Amino acid sequence: MAGEINEGSVPAYYREVYEAIRCRTDERVQVEVFQRLLQRTELSRAVLGQIAEHVDSSDGSLSKLSLYKALALIALAQQGKQPSPKLLENCIQELPKPQLGEPKDLSALRMQPAQEDVLMMSHTLDKLLVRDTVQVELIPEKKGLFLKHVEYQVTSKRYKISVYRRYSDFDVFHEVLIQRFPYRVVPALPPKRMLKGVLTSVSEREFIEGRRRALGRFINLVARHPVFSEDERVKTFLTFSGSDVQTKLRDAYKRTGDEFMTNKVATLAKEYLPADIQAQFSTSRELIRNIHNSFHKLRDRAEKMAERSKENATDLLMFGRELSTLGSDASPLPSLASSKSTWGTLRQALKSLSVEFAVLSDKAAQQGSREEDDVVEKLNLFLDLLQSYRDLCERHEKGVLHEHQRALHKYGMMKRQMMSATVQPKEQASVEQLESRIIQQENAIQTMELRNYFSLFCLHQETQLIFTYLPITSHILGAFVNSQVQGHREMGEVWNELQPKLGCLFGANNGLKSSS
Numbered sequence: 001m002a003g004e005i006n007e008g009s010v011p012a013y014y015r016e017v018y019e020a021i022r023c024r025t026d027e028r029v030q031v032e033v034f035q036r037l038l039q040r041t042e043l044s045r046a047v048l049g050q051i052a053e054h055v056d057s058s059d060g061s062l063s064k065l066s067l068y069k070a071l072a073l074i075a076l077a078q079q080g081k082q083p084s085p086k087l088l089e090n091c092i093q094e095l096p097k098p099q100l101g102e103p104k105d106l107s108a109l110r111m112q113p114a115q116e117d118v119l120m121m122s123h124t125l126d127k128l129l130v131r132d133t134v135q136v137e138l139i140p141e142k143k144g145l146f147l148k149h150v151e152y153q154v155t156s157k158r159y160k161i162s163v164y165r166r167y168s169d170f171d172v173f174h175e176v177l178i179q180r181f182p183y184r185v186v187p188a189l190p191p192k193r194m195l196k197g198v199l200t201s202v203s204e205r206e207f208i209e210g211r212r213r214a215l216g217r218f219i220n221l222v223a224r225h226p227v228f229s230e231d232e233r234v235k236t237f238l239t240f241s242g243s244d245v246q247t248k249l250r251d252a253y254k255r256t257g258d259e260f261m262t263n264k265v266a267t268l269a270k271e272y273l274p275a276d277i278q279a280q281f282s283t284s285r286e287l288i289r290n291i292h293n294s295f296h297k298l299r300d301r302a303e304k305m306a307e308r309s310k311e312n313a314t315d316l317l318m319f320g321r322e323l324s325t326l327g328s329d330a331s332p333l334p335s336l337a338s339s340k341s342t343w344g345t346l347r348q349a350l351k352s353l354s355v356e357f358a359v360l361s362d363k364a365a366q367q368g369s370r371e372e373d374d375v376v377e378k379l380n381l382f383l384d385l386l387q388s389y390r391d392l393c394e395r396h397e398k399g400v401l402h403e404h405q406r407a408l409h410k411y412g413m414m415k416r417q418m419m420s421a422t423v424q425p426k427e428q429a430s431v432e433q434l435e436s437r438i439i440q441q442e443n444a445i446q447t448m449e450l451r452n453y454f455s456l457f458c459l460h461q462e463t464q465l466i467f468t469y470l471p472i473t474s475h476i477l478g479a480f481v482n483s484q485v486q487g488h489r490e491m492g493e494v495w496n497e498l499q500p501k502l503g504c505l506f507g508a509n510n511g512l513k514s515s516s
Contacts, residue, residue, distance in 0.1 A: 016103035028061040074098040132158035132223040136216035183458035190214035269457035299379040309368030320357025327351035367487035374479035
């Protein structure tokens with residue numbers, strides 16, 4: 001073409017279309033995307049063929065100037081003119097505007113194979129679970145009658161090391177994680193102390209054990225998280241055996257800042273998000289809220305079942321003891337009962353039954369522990385994750401969005417002040433100061449907008465993480481069924497051993513059903 005398009009002379013609309021559909025990696029427009037753009041023009045196939053002939057796309061993509069040329073040819077064709085480079089020479093100084101709709105709507109045409117990989121998480125639950133398994137065991141330091149300080153031995157399977165941590169170390173670690181990853185699901189910590197009130201030593205022990213379990217769930221969710229698991233602070237917490245882990249954790253955060261400052265896609269997050277991200281988020285959030293509520297109810301029922309198994313263990317033990325007490329009664333029988341009654345013999349036999357009932361009690365207690373360790377703990381793990389997702393959604397809405405709206409409001413007030421300053425002349429210095437503040441506020445808003453998109457980007461990934469964890473339902477059900485099968489089998493074996501003993505002790509007519 002004799003008169004080449006000069007990049008500086010193209011209309012702003014051309015640049016906006018280019019920005020909307022260009023590939024992010026090499027700044028060219030893929031030919032498949034260009035074909036989709038042509039289909040939006042509503043021009044005939046023959047005319048589209050003519051436009052394509054005049055545009056260089058030999059290597060499977062178009063340069064920026066080739067796209068501008070194509071946009072000009074499309075505009076000519078839409079005006080009913082021949083889309084030829086010769087005709088284009090006449091309007092090089094003022095290129096016609098094609099009718100393609102809003103540029104922001106065109107970004108959906110862009111092919112994003114690499115970007116999809118950035119946004120989408122390819123992990124399976126099994127892959128996440130094998131990243132690490134962290135044991136948190138109690139090492140109490142006894143001072144006086146009560147446990148004044150509790151230390152934990154934290155053992156990472158991945159790093160093959162044990163370190164010692166106090167609750168305050170977990171607290172600082174959690175604080176640093178929230179600062180470093182404000183847009184991701186950071187599980188909450190259990191409370192440090194029980195609610196004030198009268199405490200017995202038993203309830204304090206139960207509280208400390210419950211807190212140990214909760215800290216174990218917290219560190220396992222963190223150590224298995226696709227992003228956290230590769231972070232320097234997590235490795236430090238799990239491996240650093242020096243004297244002051246808290247200072248080391250805080251220093252590591254100060255060096256890097258939050259994820260927005262270091263993530264290579266943070267400022268491009270908007271480009272990776274689907275056009276209907278807000279609708280997707282609302283739908284997912286509602287679904288996850290319903291799942292959360294259901295799992296709460298499942299956990300409450302599982303806890304009651306485990307509690308009943310433990311109560312059953314106590315009742316069986318006490319039942320056996322009462323039989324033993326009854327059998328141990330050596331009071332002489334009155335003469336009116338001694339001739340016909342077999343109570344004396346029966347009474348002697350009852351003493352031995354307490355052993356069988358103690359075994360039954362032990363089996364019931366084991367059943368309760370299995371239900372608590374295998375079923376309730378897995379439910380609590382998933383509930384902790386679901387709750388942290390709910391907390392993240394609230395952080396997103398109350399934090400980033402709220403700050404963005406507040407900044408826009410402040411910007412609007414400044415602009416109004418500026419307008420009034422131009423209508424009613426003021427000192428030049430104060431006007432310049434106001435202009436400077438407006439520029440600063442514009443920069444702040446731009447940063448907040450980028451953070452808002454990055455927050456949505458992370459939220460999209462964290463939503464995927466929740467769905468990745470959903471198959472844990474089958475793990476929970478499997479653990480529940482296995483615990484019931486094992487419990488009933490073991491209890492059944494003891495009852496079956498007890499049945500013939502009753503026959504031997506009390507004769508055939510003892511109320512037992514015949515097995516035949």
